[in-house]
Amino acid sequence: MHTASVISLACLTIVAAVTVWRIRRHPRRPSNGFWLLATVGALWYAVLALTSALMPVHAVSVPALIGTAPTLILPALVIIAGVSLIANTGVVVRREGVRPATLTPAVIGVALLGTVGLATTALYIAAGDVTVLSWSARAAVNVAVLALIPGTMLIVELVAYTVYAVVYRWLPHRDEANVIVVLGCGLVDGAVSPLLAARVDTAIAEYTAREDAGTAPLLVMSGGQGADETRTEAEAMAEYARERGVPDDRILMEMQSTNTEENLLFTEELLEDAGFADPSLLIVTSNFHVLRSVSLSRQLRLRVGALGSPTPSYYLPSAFLREFAALVVHYRWANVLVWLMLTALWAVPLIVM
Structure with missing residues (x-):
C-alpha cells in the first residue's frame, strides 16, 4: 500500500x-460540528488516496472525479442555498411581517451568493498567467481573497452548525430529569403563540408520560414580560398548562428572564429557593433552538437534556438562522481572532514581498 x-x-x-x-464526552459543544466536517474531509482524502493507488489512470479516472467533485458540487449547493433562503424570506415576511428575525435568511443568502461571486471573480482574473497580470489585476485578486475569508468562515460555520444540530437530535440523552423547563418565546395578545403552544404541548406530553410511569416531574414555565406584552410568558404558559390538566402544584413560574441565558440562570435560582439542589433538567424548546440552549447550559454547568417541539416548515429556516447568528455573536471574539489569523496568513507575505 502506498505511503499516501x-x-x-x-x-x-x-x-x-x-x-x-x-461527541460522547461533550455532546453539548457546537464545535463538534467542525470535527464532523473534519471527519468527512479525512474520509474524502482517504478515498482519494486509495483509489489513486488501486485504480489505473484513464483520461477521466475515478480519482480525478473524486478529487474534483467537491469543487464542482459545493459552489452549486451554496448557490442553491442562497437563492432558497432569499425566496424563503418572502414567504416568512408575508406571514410574519418585516422584522430583523424574518429578514435573517435573506441577509445570509446574499452573503452566500456574494462569497461565490467573489470567488468566481478572483478565479476569472487569475485565469491567465499571474506573472503577467497587471498590478491592478493582482491587487483585485488579493482584495477578493481577503474579502472571501469572512464569507468562507460563515459558510463553514453554518454547515458545521447545521450538521451537528441534525446529529444532536439523534443522540441518546439522559432520561433522569426531575424537572421539565419550558422556555418562553413571546405572546400574542397576552396568549401563547402557536410556536409557544407547541413547546408547552410537548412538555405536557412528556409530563403525562412520566406521570403514567409513576414519576410526575415538576414543570417550570420560564419567561418574563416583554415591552409589548400585557403579562409574563410564564403566566400565560402556566394558564395554558392548567387548562390542559396539569395540576397547579406541579407548576412553578420563572417570570424575570428576557433571553435564553436568563431562562436558565433564573430557573436554577428558582429551583434552589424551592429546595431542589443540583436538579437534573429537561429543557423543552423549539427544535431549532435546542442546540444553542444546551450549549449555554453547558457553559453554566447545568445538568440538562433537551426536547425539541415542532416548528412550521416555512418558519424553520428563519428561526434556525437566527439561532446560528446568535451563536456567532456569542463567540464573536473567537471569530474575530480566527479572521485576523487567516487574514494575516494571506496578507503578511504580500506585504513582505
Whole structure:
C-alpha cells in the first residue's frame, strides 16, 4: 500500500476517533460540528488516496472525479442555498411581517451568493498567467481573497452548525430529569403563540408520560414580560398548562428572564429557593433552538437534556438562522481572532514581498 494511502487512513482513524470521543464526552459543544466536517474531509482524502493507488489512470479516472467533485458540487449547493433562503424570506415576511428575525435568511443568502461571486471573480482574473497580470489585476485578486475569508468562515460555520444540530437530535440523552423547563418565546395578545403552544404541548406530553410511569416531574414555565406584552410568558404558559390538566402544584413560574441565558440562570435560582439542589433538567424548546440552549447550559454547568417541539416548515429556516447568528455573536471574539489569523496568513507575505 502506498505511503499516501497509509497516511490518509491513519488521519481518518485519528480524526474519527477524536470526533466520536468528543461527541460522547461533550455532546453539548457546537464545535463538534467542525470535527464532523473534519471527519468527512479525512474520509474524502482517504478515498482519494486509495483509489489513486488501486485504480489505473484513464483520461477521466475515478480519482480525478473524486478529487474534483467537491469543487464542482459545493459552489452549486451554496448557490442553491442562497437563492432558497432569499425566496424563503418572502414567504416568512408575508406571514410574519418585516422584522430583523424574518429578514435573517435573506441577509445570509446574499452573503452566500456574494462569497461565490467573489470567488468566481478572483478565479476569472487569475485565469491567465499571474506573472503577467497587471498590478491592478493582482491587487483585485488579493482584495477578493481577503474579502472571501469572512464569507468562507460563515459558510463553514453554518454547515458545521447545521450538521451537528441534525446529529444532536439523534443522540441518546439522559432520561433522569426531575424537572421539565419550558422556555418562553413571546405572546400574542397576552396568549401563547402557536410556536409557544407547541413547546408547552410537548412538555405536557412528556409530563403525562412520566406521570403514567409513576414519576410526575415538576414543570417550570420560564419567561418574563416583554415591552409589548400585557403579562409574563410564564403566566400565560402556566394558564395554558392548567387548562390542559396539569395540576397547579406541579407548576412553578420563572417570570424575570428576557433571553435564553436568563431562562436558565433564573430557573436554577428558582429551583434552589424551592429546595431542589443540583436538579437534573429537561429543557423543552423549539427544535431549532435546542442546540444553542444546551450549549449555554453547558457553559453554566447545568445538568440538562433537551426536547425539541415542532416548528412550521416555512418558519424553520428563519428561526434556525437566527439561532446560528446568535451563536456567532456569542463567540464573536473567537471569530474575530480566527479572521485576523487567516487574514494575516494571506496578507503578511504580500506585504513582505
